[in-house]
Amino acid sequence: MNKFSKTVATSVLGFAILFSSFAPATGFAADVEPSNWTREDVSKIVQNKDNTAPEINTEDLEQIAPDYHIWDTWPLRNKDGSIATLNGYKVIFSLTAPSDVLPGKRHDIAEIRYFVSKNGKDWKLGGTVFNEEQLGSRQWAGSAMIEDGEINFFYTATGRKGEEQLTYEQRLVKASADVDASSKGIEFNNWSDHEVILEPDGEYYQTMEQSKQGDIAYAFRDPWFFEDPKSGEEYILFEGNSGGTPAERSVEQEHIGSEDFATVDDVPEESKLFNGNIGIAKAENDEYTEFEIMPPLMEANSLNQELERPHIVTKGNKYYLFTDTHKNKFAPGTDGPDGLYGFVSDSLTSNYEPLNDSGLVVANPENEPYQTYSWMVMPNGTVISFANFYDLNGVTIDELGQQSEQFQFNHFGGTLAPSLKLSIHKDETKILKEMDAGVFK
Numbered sequence: 411m412n413k414f415s416k417t418v419a420t421s422v423l424g425f426a427i428l429f430s431s432f433a434p435a436t437g438f439a440a441d442v443e444p445s446n447w448t449r450e451d452v453s454k455i456v457q458n459k460d461n462t463a464p465e466i467n468t469e470d471l472e473q474i475a476p477d478y479h480i481w482d483t484w485p486l487r488n489k490d491g492s493i494a495t496l497n498g499y500k501v502i503f504s505l506t507a508p509s510d511v512l513p514g515k516r517h518d519i520a521e522i523r524y525f526v527s528k529n530g531k532d533w534k535l536g537g538t539v540f541n542e543e544q545l546g547s548r549q550w551a552g553s554a555m556i557e558d559g560e561i562n563f564f565y566t567a568t569g570r571k572g573e574e575q576l577t578y579e580q581r582l583v584k585a586s587a588d589v590d591a592s593s594k595g596i597e598f599n600n601w602s603d604h605e606v607i608l609e610p611d612g613e614y615y616q617t618m619e620q621s622k623q624g625d626i627a628y629a630f631r632d633p634w635f636f637e638d639p640k641s642g643e644e645y646i647l648f649e650g651n652s653g654g655t656p657a658e659r660s661v662e663q664e665h666i667g668s669e670d671f672a673t674v675d676d677v678p679e680e681s682k683l684f685n686g687n688i689g690i691a692k693a694e695n696d697e698y699t700e701f702e703i704m705p706p707l708m709e710a711n712s713l714n715q716e717l718e719r720p721h722i723v724t725k726g727n728k729y730y731l732f733t734d735t736h737k738n739k740f741a742p743g744t745d746g747p748d749g750l751y752g753f754v755s756d757s758l759t760s761n762y763e764p765l766n767d768s769g770l771v772v773a774n775p776e777n778e779p780y781q782t783y784s785w786m787v788m789p790n791g792t793v794i795s796f797a798n799f800y801d802l803n804g805v806t807i808d809e810l811g812q813q814s815e816q817f818q819f820n821h822f823g824g825t826l827a828p829s830l831k832l833s834i835h836k837d838e839t840k841i842l843k844e845m846d847a848g849v850f851k
């Protein structure tokens with residue numbers, strides 16, 4: 411343990427002792443020791459063939475549902491994380507919006523639809539997942555798991571149903587339904603009530619009110635179900651921001667890295683506005699409606715604003731924690747590509763170290779920096795994602811809104827991207843090959 415991690419461990423221990431005086435009887439909340447993704451880690455990013463995806467052939471992109479833009483996607487899983495097969499069908503869920511809506515506006519009207527496939531390659535639209543009972547003015551990413559013939563569905567309710575002015579409040583919701591699988595396909599029937607299972611506590615996870623006091627973006631979303639194979643305990647991981655208002659925060663040594671690196675990193679003051687984290691909460695009942703919120707697994711304070719769609723793959727004795735982020739979400743003085751990033755630990759709740767030294771696992775090629783996004787690693791190392799913006803001729807994502815509408819439509823994929831096969835070995839990963847779009851074999 412180096413000097414710096416010792417300081418962190420000591421302060422975390424101090425905090426754990428303090429916290430245990432009001433922690434519930436399980437005492438679990440005190441067990442998380444948040445890991446830091448530091449500015450020093452990110453300074454080690456070098457794009458090379460092992461972490462850079464090949465340029466996708468956009469002419470080969472197939473619209474799996476031509477009437478809709480398709481983006482964040484996740485498969486139906488069994489409780490242990492393996493991919494579910496029902497009557498020979500695999501199922502995926504995607505955020506969708508009508509394809510005549512400007513790509514940048516799709517988030518404001520997102521709905522979750524599902525697709526089924528026998529060969530795991532040709533996907534057929536099944537329809538919307540919910541009828542009318544979903545919460546939020548739109549629904550953002552989540553996860554789904556089947557147990558005893560019942561689907562347990564977790565998603566982000568963004569805003570409130572019927573709101574006149576779009577708001578960015580985000581709550582994590584659970585609903586369940588019967589799964590009817592026949593030769594005709596898959597149907598979800600008898601939906602339960604949709605219950606809010608997690609909201610930010612303001613201490614570990616920022617509330618929207620705190621964020622409004624000067625922060626740059628807000629997140630409390632993307633619930634992802636995980637059963638820990640070591641303990642059998644069940645958890646939800648999610649994307650959050652570290653708690654508190656900007657006025658209450660400052661850049662700390664633990665955000666920067668080693669003392670040596672701090673002598674060369676001139677950290678701009680506004681870096682403290684960047685407070686992305688990866689949250690975790692433990693299931694307290696068999697219906698997955700009660701959760702105990704815990705300190706975050708990972709924080710990127712003073713480094714990055716959005717650690718999106720966090721998820722875990724286990725291999726051997728190790729936990730591999732993955733997340734997606736954008737180039738424009740890195741703090742001033744730091745830089746990283748739109749990419750899939752990852753960390754490894756022998757423990758679920760502490761000591762995560764960046765994979766490949768920096769954390770970078772999959773980046774878009776430098777001449778197509780936005781070609782894909784929202785990567786998700788399957789248990790066998792296959793990585794799925796969606797086709798995002800391509801062929802922009804140097805236009806950045808931040809400048810895209812000023813281009814003509816036609817330009818924005820013409821350069822958006824909005825469908826499943828070619829999958830990638832990743833090798834994962836100890837603390838290193840390598841992209842082995844590109845595969846067909848949407849496959850996760």
Ligand code: FRU
Pocket residue numbers: 481482505516517520550551552566631632649718719783784
């Ligand atoms: C990533 C993401 C998710 C969110 C969704 C909203 O692509 O930002 O974090 O759930 O898109 O459209």
